[in-house]
Amino acid sequence: MPYNTTLFDTYIEQNRDRFLKEFGEFIGQISVAADKRGIPEMADMVVERFQQLGATVTLYPTPGSPIVYAEIGPQDAERTLMIYNHYDVQPEDPVELWETPPYEMTIKDGVIYGRGTSDDKGELLSRIQAVEAWLKTQGELPVRIKWVVEGEEEIGSDHLEDWVRRYSEMLTADGLLWEGGGYDEAGRIQMGLGCKGIAYFELRCQGPSHDLHSSVAPIVPNPAWRLVWALSTLKDPDDNITLDGYMEHVASLSEEEWASIDAIPMEFETIRERWGLSAWLNGMTDHAARRRYFSAPTITICGIQTGYTGAGSKTVLPAEAMVKLDFRLVHNLTPELAETLLRQHLDRRGFTDISITPLGGDGPAKSPRGSLVERAAIAASHDTWGKEPMMYPWFPGSGPMYPLSTLLGIPVIFAGATWHPDIRAHSPNENIFLKDYFESMRFTASFLSHFAAEV
Amino acid sequence: MPYNTTLFDTYIEQNRDRFLKEFGEFIGQISVAADKRGIPEMADMVVERFQQLGATVTLYPTPGSPIVYAEIGPQDAERTLMIYNHYDVQPEDPVELWETPPYEMTIKDGVIYGRGTSDDKGELLSRIQAVEAWLKTQGELPVRIKWVVEGEEEIGSDHLEDWVRRYSEMLTADGLLWEGGGYDEAGRIQMGLGCKGIAYFELRCQGPSHDLHSSVAPIVPNPAWRLVWALSTLKDPDDNITLDGYMEHVASLSEEEWASIDAIPMEFETIRERWGLSAWLNGMTDHAARRRYFSAPTITICGIQTGYTGAGSKTVLPAEAMVKLDFRLVHNLTPELAETLLRQHLDRRGFTDISITPLGGDGPAKSPRGSLVERAAIAASHDTWGKEPMMYPWFPGSGPMYPLSTLLGIPVIFAGATWHPDIRAHSPNENIFLKDYFESMRFTASFLSHFAAEV
Structure with a gap:
């Protein structure tokens, strides 16, 4: 489903300052799951941002951090895409090694610094802003989106599986777009179909x-x-x-x-x-x-x-x-x-x-080759960066893909634009490249269009 | 070789206050091998006390604490007894658990408190005072004594073996009286012929x-x-x-x-x-x-x-x-x-x-049954306490008996009067019973006489 990229890109350009201002607000809201600082406030902020999109949003309490769940797009869309992100961040320790205040967005030489810039507020918000730009420039979304944003990824996602089992009937989808995609030192786009x-x-x-x-x-x-x-x-x-x-x-x-x-x-x-x-x-x-x-x-x-x-x-x-x-x-x-x-x-x-x-x-997650999400991500990689991504059958690391992908039987793709080789996730001076923040929006739009159109 | 016990006991009684005063001075001199506090001062104090006896004393420097070596008694005595003691003590930590100042002799209800009272200054000094009492009341000693007093027992006696190997020709003897003997809860005298x-x-x-x-x-x-x-x-x-x-x-x-x-x-x-x-x-x-x-x-x-x-x-x-x-x-x-x-x-x-x-x-030490030191100790046990001691073939613990006993081939006996079941060696409130301090002198005199006389 081709879309008007000129209009899309222009909208992003025109709203650049507001988008960054919103990003600054996300970074400014502490949300450390490890010691529960700012978790409810951050969850509310995410709910509100989804509401601004016109999404149907529910805040699901858990014994830990609440899960934000948003749906948006035509009820009768032919395909449904699930997106996973998280709003919690790692603690800022050791705080003395930060060269900028961890909970204040600082932009310097094309780099945005702050806790959560890359893991995972930058990707979460840039994807939301991409959906906004699509709605404002293309009209209706080409797919139904079911968005799961949890608040305990950094401490083991202990309550995600129970929630998934409880709401499994609601959580049907044709594919799952994961968080955290990026590229390596040589500029090779890294994508993956699962993890241990x-x-x-x-x-x-x-x-x-x-x-x-x-x-x-x-x-x-x-x-x-x-x-x-x-x-x-x-x-x-x-x-x-x-x-x-x-x-x-x-x-x-x-x-x-x-x-x-x-x-x-x-x-x-x-x-x-x-x-x-x-x-x-x-x-x-x-x-x-x-x-x-x-x-x-x-x-x-x-x-x-x-x-x-x-x-x-x-x-x-x-x-x-x-x-x-x-x-x-x-x-x-x-x-x-x-x-x-x-x-x-x-x-x-x-x-x-x-x-x-x-x-x-x-548990592990491992999606079959040739799935819709994989094909959409490869096509979006060509659109966004003009190259074929490296497709990992799965990553040697681990993460909470299991409940959403393996348990629900939804093929997953780990793909995105926000992780460069020196993002310092979990460390002082966490950052994201300014260009990648906006590239994430273009990748998201392209991914949505291909996910809707791939045969 | 019977000796006049009445004269001996009377001398001890008459010199009771001075003996305890000397004991107070020994306790008052810190001598912690672990952090080298007061080691040279304590070694000098031991040298001086031996000199007062009329002993020939040498202070042997080592890479660690010096070894005090004293000889006393007739050059032509038929038998030579080696005695082992040490002048170093354990650190006083945790000092807050002491109920009396650790480096100050406190006598309360028949118990003498202070670091080193039982391990091993009490036994060292009471044996020296026993020799003094013998000399003053019986005349010449019945045996030649070779006395090894080291200052690193509490930290592993690391330099004793080298010293023993170097002076092995000087260190001949017919038996070795070890430090630390005592009795158990039931009042059974514990003696031993070696250790692991x-x-x-x-x-x-x-x-x-x-x-x-x-x-x-x-x-x-x-x-x-x-x-x-x-x-x-x-x-x-x-x-x-x-x-x-x-x-x-x-x-x-x-x-x-x-x-x-x-x-x-x-x-x-x-x-x-x-x-x-x-x-x-x-x-x-x-x-x-x-x-x-x-x-x-x-x-x-x-x-x-x-x-x-x-x-x-x-x-x-x-x-x-x-x-x-x-x-x-x-x-x-x-x-x-x-x-x-x-x-x-x-x-x-x-x-x-x-x-x-x-x-x-x-290394381990294990002396044969029936040695001269064993027989002398058993006889002295009967003299002092009126009972047969428990004779351990060896103790399950370890200590520096190896160089002096095993290496030199000198049968060893672990025997004495100073260790009761609650002496708290190495712990706060280390103590010795007042009666045991003086019993140690009587045991020593009896041991000397039997060691000289046993056939």
Whole structure:
């Protein structure tokens, strides 16, 4: 469905100052989910901005941050697009490293600074402004839009899945446009069709009621040893996962999937240098490393604490041992399944004394190649940047795609214009390029038109 | 060699106030080896006190605290007794828990309070005063005494072994009287013929140059996993040590040794309750637990630190992992041997990337039954308390007996009067019973006479 790009671009140009002023207001409203600062105020601000568009907006309370849900566009549109964004941001710490006030929009040399500029207020608002520009210059929207804007993305989206399950009948759509798209150092547009899932667990083992003198070791169970023995049964020294049943839920990849992974550009030498590595794990080749990086599920020890860990020696037998484990999930693995398998695995080996506390997670998401959203995003990439995007079959990171994409069965595309290689998301001096802020509007308009028109 | 106990006891009684005044001066002189406070001053004070006895005293400098070495008694005495004590003390922390000033002698309800009262200034000085009382009331000493008083016992006696090796020709003796003897809750006199050795190591494994996002786990070596895998090869889940070659250096015990262990009274139920345990390791019986407690070598995880260990979840792949290990050594195991075996064991399994830093240690000491010092101590126990002592074949703890006893081949006895069950050594409100302070003098005199006379 072609649209009048001249009118669209002119409108954006004419409203440039107001759009940026609105962006400044979004940045100025603190909305830190971690300590709940400004969350209701920010949610209200998003509701109001959707109302200005003429959208039907509902604020859904959750046990955490409320979810803003907006619908706009013809009720009888042939296609429905779901869009996902979030209005919460990371804390500003360490605040002393900011060169500009974190909650004040500062524009300098073509860069907009402030907490949330790129993650994710810039993309959220530029998409809203793109819809406004479409409505003002093209008339009716070419699709129905269902917009989910949550307020807990930065702390694990703990209440999104329950909400999705509850309102699944309302949440039908033909495709899902995700947040956070961008490009790499070489200017290659990065798009993706999913991501790995994640499950995070804390395991604890109790020993004596307090640290004992280590001379009692011959007769007192040591929780540190028990944890080491239990952990050593989960993965072997060749890095093969040996957790009972885990790998049965991991399908092998198709030739097409391997090919799309092989095509992903990676600066292996640069990355190894940056990470201080002389070689990849087990000395694998770059080719093998790329395949494993994108495809493999993991069980990672993120941290262990037990006993005395200060300077010098202290002869103690620890009262407790704790490990934090991060499971990256692919294919059919879910956090619930991972927990069940882990519990059974430990019990089967007599480690019933080791407790498992789940600390959040999400299943994986993986959309099929050739979906409508993928084709629309590729076409919009050609329109906006004049080039073919790099299409990742999925990202090695994790995020809350699972409930909206996997659970609801909606193909997802991770695509957009706002993430350049130095956005410093989650860090001081978070920023977005001024040009990208407006390019995001053009990409959004093009995406809408192709999503409506692709056959 | 009987001696006139009436004269001896009367002298002690008559000099009671001066003896306590001297004790107050010893307590008043801070001598914390950990932070080197007052060490030279305390060493000088000990030298001076020996000189008052008429001893030949030498102050041997070491890279740490100096060693005070005194000889006294007839050059041509038939027998030579070596005595070991130390003049350093533990730090006074946490000082706010002291009910009296730590470096001021306070006598209250028959108890003398102050840092070092029991560990080990009380025993050191009461033994010196016993020698004075002998000289003043009996004439010449019945034996030659070689007295080693070190100033680093509380921080691992790191320089004692070198000194012993250097002066081994000077350090000949027929028996060695150790520091720290006492009695238990039931009033049973506890004596011992040795102790386990100890070796303390810190192992480190390096991963990437800094903590990475855990999504890179499929291709980046994780030092926490490597440490877990390495540790799991050292001991199996049934608590059997599987370190290559370690157990080959451990001889089995004789029937007589098992019998003397079986005879050691232990309040199993009380101890389990105090430690918060429902059962011993692997559910072993009390009988088996006592045998294992006294006889088994150990490898104990005292502490592990790696990655993120704060609240909640943080998805990191750690840059480093560290473990502190404590080996309790018996029979022919030494710290040097333990380190060599550990290095070879790790290398053989490809863990060449795990570094080992030794943090001190001592070999074990184990004197044969029936030695002169043992017989003298048993006889002195009958003289002093009118009862047979509990004779431990060795103690499950560790100490610097190895250089003076094992290396020099001198049978050792751990025996004395100053340790009651609530002395709070190393803790606030360290104390010694007033009566025990003087009983230590009587025990010492009796021990000297029996050591000279036993056939």
